[in-house]
Amino acid sequence: MDDLGIGQPEVQNPRNVWRIFARNYYLFQGTPTRMWLDYSFQEEFGLTERLSENNADHYYDVIAEKLQTLEFRPRALFERFNLEVLATTDSPLDSLEDHENIRNSGWKARIIPNFRPDSVVDPDFPGFQENVSRLGEQTSEDTKSWRGFLRALRNARERFRREGCTATDHGHPTAETADLNQPEVEKLFSEVLSGKADAGRRELFRAQMLTEMAAMSLDDGLVMQIHPGSVRNHNPALYKRFGRDMGADIPRRTDYVSALQPLLARFGNETNLTVILFTLDESTYSRELAPLAGHYPCLRLGPAWWFHDSPEGMMRFREQVTETAGFYNTVGFNDDTRAFLSIPARHDVARRIDCAFLGRLVAEHRIDEDEAHDVAHALTYRLVKEAYKL
Amino acid sequence: MDDLGIGQPEVQNPRNVWRIFARNYYLFQGTPTRMWLDYSFQEEFGLTERLSENNADHYYDVIAEKLQTLEFRPRALFERFNLEVLATTDSPLDSLEDHENIRNSGWKARIIPNFRPDSVVDPDFPGFQENVSRLGEQTSEDTKSWRGFLRALRNARERFRREGCTATDHGHPTAETADLNQPEVEKLFSEVLSGKADAGRRELFRAQMLTEMAAMSLDDGLVMQIHPGSVRNHNPALYKRFGRDMGADIPRRTDYVSALQPLLARFGNETNLTVILFTLDESTYSRELAPLAGHYPCLRLGPAWWFHDSPEGMMRFREQVTETAGFYNTVGFNDDTRAFLSIPARHDVARRIDCAFLGRLVAEHRIDEDEAHDVAHALTYRLVKEAYKL
């Protein structure tokens, strides 16, 4: 997917970019991107002939024209897609003004924020110290002190909750958690604030913050999502040119069993806490995640994520998770797309794969057909609403 | 599987526990537990309608009534299940009195002990030091000395052998082995006996003991089984309340290639030694275990274990192991159930999966049909008897 010619002079013109894309469309054969696009072209734009160099201009014209129409405005799509909830991902420093504007506009759609505190709990996040200061200003708390910092986070979570937020999200490099005592954690906090903490101490701080977030979730009811295991900014040239989160994120081996133990030792048996685990390391499905989710009342498994949000990836998830964790320790499907038009395609893929798996279980007499219908509905709808308290 | 409501007041009454279980039976959809139960309900109790809240009382009554009958007594079941051998797992400190009683009762069934020395070779086992002392008393050896300790173990193994034992079993946290020289190992032994050994030294002692056990197996012919890779007692609250082995055991990443090298360097080429390896880390099937078993004459691979003793798990085992290790470096199927009534169900699942795999190989012209019949019989019967010297 790397040689689409982006960066060449001819790409100044969007129609030319599109022609290059169409010429290279074959590179996506066998990928979920190809399936999502085919689905969207057909179902949303009525384009049923496969995209190629020959029909690139026709595609371009049809898409450009439709995107101007009223029925392709975001709110029209939201309703046509029959979405019940759409959640954004927001920093604790975000004003959530857009959410308020939507609400004040009279539009009844449920568009809610997710509390994603990486910028103020990860010492490696660009501007971490400044972010912590700003958090203090916004919440009128002294975030130079550990207790003030925690109070500020609680305030921010409460503000999100008032805007409809039901969940937090944590994108850490590993799944490490820690449960330090008060003096230790205060010392650690002042180290990271002063910028003197080394890599190991910064990781320990992130680890401690996951446990703190679980403690707050137990109090305020926000569902906690952990997305660990990505090496961010692997490509320094790309990072230098385009900055954070520009695609050079590569998964690595992730341990959950030892890493989560401190958090689970403290909160694992809480039935009023929901922690949803995701992974980029499929070798953990059967070895670690399914046994953990099968055991601890607070744990649920999120759907196949990112590179694995694909037909083969989803099938491996069900095949490797179900026998130990069952269906009811998973949370159904939620996509994390940034491409609005791909939402129906992604849910279509997820439903087809789950049903293919269920169909095989029925054919092999491992469950009955009426059960399969019921589970299919649970995976598509009920479990999502329950897990995320929607 | 975590929210069955166990611990609530209503569960004082066993019929109520059963009703709760029946109401929550859907939680087991897609798990092997569900298949084993369905099989047992149908084949052993004649209950063919799926268990649910509605028929819970009927199930309860039928099962309660049948369990009172002569044909549901353990010896009747043993014979009805057509079992040739049943092996228990016993500590070297066990008197094996029950085995003697069975023998003296005139019942001809072959019920034999397995030698499981964790309690006297694992310094982290509760009461380790006391256990080693008791071993000394039982065998009239001075287990304070390294040589006396080894003699005591040899004596205990001999006592087991006289009761029909053909195999040992070792449940270590890792697959680490070591081959220390005499002075080193004596120093290490006195450290662990004195309780002064740190975690690394205790692990080294377990590692050394696997190699010592292999040495003894080469002499006395007992087949050696290694079950590594489980983090025991992950949940401290559960451990505090119910103690060891109560379910909070979570697999972790396991290395075999470096870990087993010291043992294999010494005994790997012995054709008179059989070491059967198990794993909870499926990523080692194709990467480590199949190449090791394909290479070393002493090694065999045990069937898919514990969380992987399931249709998908067994199929992955065959798919990932066979191409490198063949069928004849595996030992067929043996279940490790604690639920007596599930034995036929478990063997039924194993046979179906092995035959499904063989059927695919035949359909793809990778083996011939007459070979598949022969391998099916080997996996079900011959290989088990040969591997365990039954």
Place this chain on the structure above:
Amino acid sequence: MDDLGIGQPEVQNPRNVWRIFARNYYLFQGTPTRMWLDYSFQEEFGLTERLSENNADHYYDVIAEKLQTLEFRPRALFERFNLEVLATTDSPLDSLEDHENIRNSGWKARIIPNFRPDSVVDPDFPGFQENVSRLGEQTSEDTKSWRGFLRALRNARERFRREGCTATDHGHPTAETADLNQPEVEKLFSEVLSGKADAGRRELFRAQMLTEMAAMSLDDGLVMQIHPGSVRNHNPALYKRFGRDMGADIPRRTDYVSALQPLLARFGNETNLTVILFTLDESTYSRELAPLAGHYPCLRLGPAWWFHDSPEGMMRFREQVTETAGFYNTVGFNDDTRAFLSIPARHDVARRIDCAFLGRLVAEHRIDEDEAHDVAHALTYRLVKEAYKL
């Protein structure tokens, strides 16, 4: 595969060896070895009845007779197999005399060397220091100095290129790369030359040499292949008796994400460099290799290798790699057989598996049938020629 009785007195006679092999042929059931042999017996020798103890002598006679005929001479086979290119693997110290002889013989076949410098870049290679000296003599460079050593390697690569070489190959224990500065690397080089470098420093030197090889590839256009992750000589008794590369090589867990980062940080975005990665650790397919190859322009993924060069192994490769890396970041199939007669069988297996995968994608409407035909051809032919610049 370990108990064929090799080493017994009866095996002095080749016909007896063959009889033992035939008697034990069932041990290969389900392995690719069995498929390759069946294919070769049938397609190359016309032996269609399955090999067994009963027909062992007939097989022996037919094969012995055919091997004497003109049509079984290597050059006749080369042409009958319709090979376009055959590449050998050679040390930089090799004279490549055989290649010259072939060329001078007037035979038009394209038989080219691969540049495999392990013997002069791996301090753990037997005779490393002497090899480096000999490299200096051959190239008239002072290989005691770092710059002279690099010049010598460049000279050797140039010599290979003149003999038709298009690729290098690197068989390291890990995928570690390094990018040290000039003074550091000179210090390291003198350490390894003096034999004083410890295991960590020797590994660092191998790591640095991969990056140096990439730098040279960028200049001279040789495609770079990395085959990491094998623990060589795991069995000391075998090593003592038969020496290096005699089969006791066992894969181990391999990291690519951190290991390759230094090399990729420097050359990852080069579109004029091709680095082909192989693995023995299938857990890296979806987690590390596909995301890396999908991201970095210089990377391609080699086919399922060694233990995974098999029907199940190849299918897992496509299933776990395609959705993230597509087909066009892979290089089609190349076998690395040492058994000349197995070449058609191996390519037959690869083509069947790729087509089976493509057929499923078509059946599931994930790609169109005309695309599948095109991809099948690319995987079999075009991608190989492009990737290896043939």
